[in-house]
Amino acid sequence: MKKIFVLFSCIFSFTIAGIMFSQSTVQAAEKTYTIGTDVTFPPFVYANSNNKYVGIDMELIRAIAKQEGFNVDIKPIGFNAAVQSLSSGQIDGVIAGMTITDERRQKFDFSTPYYESGIVMAVAPKSSIQNLSALKGKRVAVKTGTSGADYANSIKDRYGFKVVTFDDSDNVYNDVKNGNSAACFDDSAVLNYGVKTGLGLKIVTKPTNTGKYGFAVQKGKNQELLAKFNSGLQKLKKNGKYAQIIEKYTGAAATSSKKASNQKSEAESHTFFGLLKQNKDALLSGVWETIELTVVSIICATIFGVLIGLLGVLPSKFAQGASTTIIYIFRGLPLLVLALFIYNGIPSLTGSKIPAFVAGIITLTLNEGAYTAAFVKGGIEAVDVGQMEAARSLGLPFGKAMRRVILPQGLKIMVPSFINQFIITLKDTSILSIIGILELTQTGKIIIARNLEGFKIWTIIAVIYLVIITVLTLLSKWVERRVKD
Amino acid sequence: MKPLKVDVSDLNKSFGDNHVLKGIDFKVANNEVVVLIGPSGSGKSTLLRCLNRLEEPTSGKVVIDGNDISDKSTDIDKARQNIGMVFQHFNLFNNLTVGENIELAPTELGKDNKEEARALAKKLLQTVGLEDKYEAMPQSLSGGQKQRVAIARALAMKPDIMLFDEPTSALDPEMVGDVLAVMKDLAKDGMTMVVVTHEMGFAKEVADRVVFMADGKVMEEGSPDAIFDNPQNERTKSFLEKVINV
Ligand SMILES: Nc1ncnc2c1ncn2[C@@H]1O[C@H](COP(=O)(O)OP(=O)(O)OP(=O)(O)O)[C@@H](O)[C@H]1O
Ligand SMILES: [Mg+2]
Numbered sequence: 220m221k222k223i224f225v226l227f228s229c230i231f232s233f234t235i236a237g238i239m240f241s242q243s244t245v246q247a248a249e250k251t252y253t254i255g256t257d258v259t260f261p262p263f264v265y266a267n268s269n270n271k272y273v274g275i276d277m278e279l280i281r282a283i284a285k286q287e288g289f290n291v292d293i294k295p296i297g298f299n300a301a302v303q304s305l306s307s308g309q310i311d312g313v314i315a316g317m318t319i320t321d322e323r324r325q326k327f328d329f330s331t332p333y334y335e336s337g338i339v340m341a342v343a344p345k346s347s348i349q350n351l352s353a354l355k356g357k358r359v360a361v362k363t364g365t366s367g368a369d370y371a372n373s374i375k376d377r378y379g380f381k382v383v384t385f386d387d388s389d390n391v392y393n394d395v396k397n398g399n400s401a402a403c404f405d406d407s408a409v410l411n412y413g414v415k416t417g418l419g420l421k422i423v424t425k426p427t428n429t430g431k432y433g434f435a436v437q438k439g440k441n442q443e444l445l446a447k448f449n450s451g452l453q454k455l456k457k458n459g460k461y462a463q464i465i466e467k468y469t470g471a472a473a474t475s476s477k478k479a480s481n482q483k484s485e486a487e488s489h490t491f492f493g494l495l496k497q498n499k500d501a502l503l504s505g506v507w508e509t510i511e512l513t514v515v516s517i518i519c520a521t522i523f524g525v526l527i528g529l530l531g532v533l534p535s536k537f538a539q540g541a542s543t544t545i546i547y548i549f550r551g552l553p554l555l556v557l558a559l560f561i562y563n564g565i566p567s568l569t570g571s572k573i574p575a576f577v578a579g580i581i582t583l584t585l586n587e588g589a590y591t592a593a594f595v596k597g598g599i600e601a602v603d604v605g606q607m608e609a610a611r612s613l614g615l616p617f618g619k620a621m622r623r624v625i626l627p628q629g630l631k632i633m634v635p636s637f638i639n640q641f642i643i644t645l646k647d648t649s650i651l652s653i654i655g656i657l658e659l660t661q662t663g664k665i666i667i668a669r670n671l672e673g674f675k676i677w678t679i680i681a682v683i684y685l686v687i688i689t690v691l692t693l694l695s696k697w698v699e700r701r702v703k704d
Numbered sequence: 705m706k707p708l709k710v711d712v713s714d715l716n717k718s719f720g721d722n723h724v725l726k727g728i729d730f731k732v733a734n735n736e737v738v739v740l741i742g743p744s745g746s747g748k749s750t751l752l753r754c755l756n757r758l759e760e761p762t763s764g765k766v767v768i769d770g771n772d773i774s775d776k777s778t779d780i781d782k783a784r785q786n787i788g789m790v791f792q793h794f795n796l797f798n799n800l801t802v803g804e805n806i807e808l809a810p811t812e813l814g815k816d817n818k819e820e821a822r823a824l825a826k827k828l829l830q831t832v833g834l835e836d837k838y839e840a841m842p843q844s845l846s847g848g849q850k851q852r853v854a855i856a857r858a859l860a861m862k863p864d865i866m867l868f869d870e871p872t873s874a875l876d877p878e879m880v881g882d883v884l885a886v887m888k889d890l891a892k893d894g895m896t897m898v899v900v901t902h903e904m905g906f907a908k909e910v911a912d913r914v915v916f917m918a919d920g921k922v923m924e925e926g927s928p929d930a931i932f933d934n935p936q937n938e939r940t941k942s943f944l945e946k947v948i949n950v
Contacts, residue, residue: 610808610809611758613788
């Protein structure tokens with residue numbers, strides 16, 4: 220028994236160490252900064268149809284990096300996660316169309332502003348709403364943490380409307396388009412761009428509450444990066460490159476030329492097959508990431524779960540208490556909270572970064588492992604106590620009795636639960652999109668942010684999940700049959 | 705005097721507030737067959753289970769074959785190899801064949817190698833009349849067959865003493881005889897046995913001594929004739945009246 224424990228723990232720690240190592244070996248010679256952003260925010264940041272991250276912010280940061288001689292590693296983790304990861308020191312900077320506010324200044328140091336924008340209101344094309352007063356009693360959609368959201372919240376009592384928040388711009392716009400919300404508030408540049416590229420909303424107010432966009436670093440940290448950004452920005456402004464970038468994404472000519480090119484080879488497909496073909500690479504890499512996450516998590520969670528489950532049936536009050544507590548905590552915590560806590564919470568405490576993939580694996584290992592431990596324990600306890608008594612009465616020690624008599628019977632009881640848990644693990648990987656892991660769900664979000672084909676892309680994603688789940692189920696059933704013999 | 709196989713003195717056992725065994729003194733000599741009788745809840749099973757420490761005594765001494773079982777430093781696994789136990793509900797290992805049930809402990813504990821264990825298992829199955837069931841799974845056996853396999857399994861460790869806790873209570877009446885026959889043979893061969901049973905016929909025929917328990921105490925003990933024909937204690941009398949009238 221002890222041997223099995225040791226063996227399991229070895230595999231477990233090797234797996235973790237292996238992941239850590241493989242992540243940490245990717246180190247460039249030139250100084251590389253990790254920059255968080257939100258790639259669902261055109262024209263500032265978005266993924267183009269080749270799934271390259273483009274937009275004003277992306278071109279700026281790349282041009283500045285080139286100018287000043289450093290590398291950037293862009294993490295498309297979403298606005299919320301980017302802001303949190305910056306506070307906890309997981310990333311070095313954030314460029315995501317972030318408005319400079321006094322509140323944010325408490326936690327971040329901002330560069331000189333690189334863009335100025337105001338808030339406008341957009342409504343559905345057929346809507347009769349023309350001004351703020353018409354919003355009384357209606358619902359207004361905004362994106363979490365944006366200045367559009369701040370603005371909406373600051374005036375909602377005066378105009379008597381209700382604010383609903385979404386994590387993605389796409390969901391905000393759709394909510395307005397399908398009539399659930401009467402209007403949305405967003406940056407004028409963002410909405411202008413959207414309207415011109417066929418978003419299907421109309422802007423009905425003038426920009427107000429103008430705000431300045433800045434690049435942010437953690438307060439008091441990475442000051443050399445901030446200085447490089449400022450000096451690079453200044454140089455780009457001088458040599459005309461800055462104006463060029465802005466014109467490219469906001470100028471009338473720019474957007475219409477994009478429209479023109481849209482009709483040609485770069486055109487966004489609108490058929491299932493076309494969408495599949497166009498996004499093949501992104502989807503494949505998303506699928507691969509999902510499979511990798513699933514497989515590594517299943518292995519780690521199973522080992523962790525079995526160990527904790529066995530701990531729970533040892534004839535020691537202390538071991539049982541430890542097992543129960545671990546199960547209670549990690550089964551009780553919502554997966555989302557656990558993921559954010561590990562990815563953002565722990566680094567702000569310890570000061571050392573955790574790669575998103577590793578944080579994701581740890582999250583799933585703890586959560587799925589807790590469920591596994593519970594049914595492992597339950598499965599063992601479901602074996603008649605008489606079996607253990609008979610084995611012990613023959614003189615078999617606890618471990619031998621467990622291994623030869625109890626576990627084989629318990630395992631049979633557990634097999635369906637294991638298969639079930641594997642499938643749940645696969646599905647739960649989608650929650651890790653919150654910490655910016657580019658798995659299938661996050662890939663879908665990013666594609667939709669660009670082409671706004673929510674229904675079709677989510678259908679494709681759903682079908683892919685079902686296919687993987689089917690394969691996983693067949694595989695498990697095959698293993699189950701072999702265990703039964 | 706023959707050395708004592710079982711020497712229990714002032715044994716107390718409580719389950720929480722429930723004081724189940726109240727100062728039991730209980731001795732069994734070598735080759736002796738003792739039958740334990742008494743009303744339900746009197747503590748017969750608990751006493752039996754204290755003899756191989758399936759229950760931890762609360763206080764008192766349990767010495768088996770000179771080994772102090774109640775002492776925490778005693779290697780209980782080693783001691784148990786010498787004490788066979790047969791349960792009311794057989795408790796055959798459901799994941800193993802009849803043969804494997806019998807061979808598991810001798811091979812796992814290094815008493816026999818594979819071949820020796822197999823030969824022994826076959827021989828034991830023969831003595832309990834089930835030589836054709838070597839490959840069978842427990843689920844395919846009748847209750848009486850299961851109990852005889854369970855006895856064979858306990859005997860495979862070549863114990864010096866066998867404990868039986870109502871071995872025939874869960875059996876259909878027509879199966880009881882087969883199991884009792886096996887136990888009688890064992891007794892004849894000189895096995896030291898402690899048997900909890902309601903089979904008064906078996907007690908009269910096989911027991912060297914009958915012990916009557918009630919309320920966690922030994923109320924009366926003596927030869928089968930003395931206890932059944934001439935009980936002294938009021939509790940014994942009323943118990944026997946009820947049992948015999950059934
Ligand atoms: N594991 C246990 N936990 C708590 N109480 C127990 C436990 N085992 C036995 N008892 C209690 O101890 C008392 C004696 O039980 P025991 O099984 O020894 O009686 P018994 O004489 O064998 O009865 P029966 O003829 O019904 O088998 C009962 O009151 C029973 O409820
Ligand atoms: Mg009993």
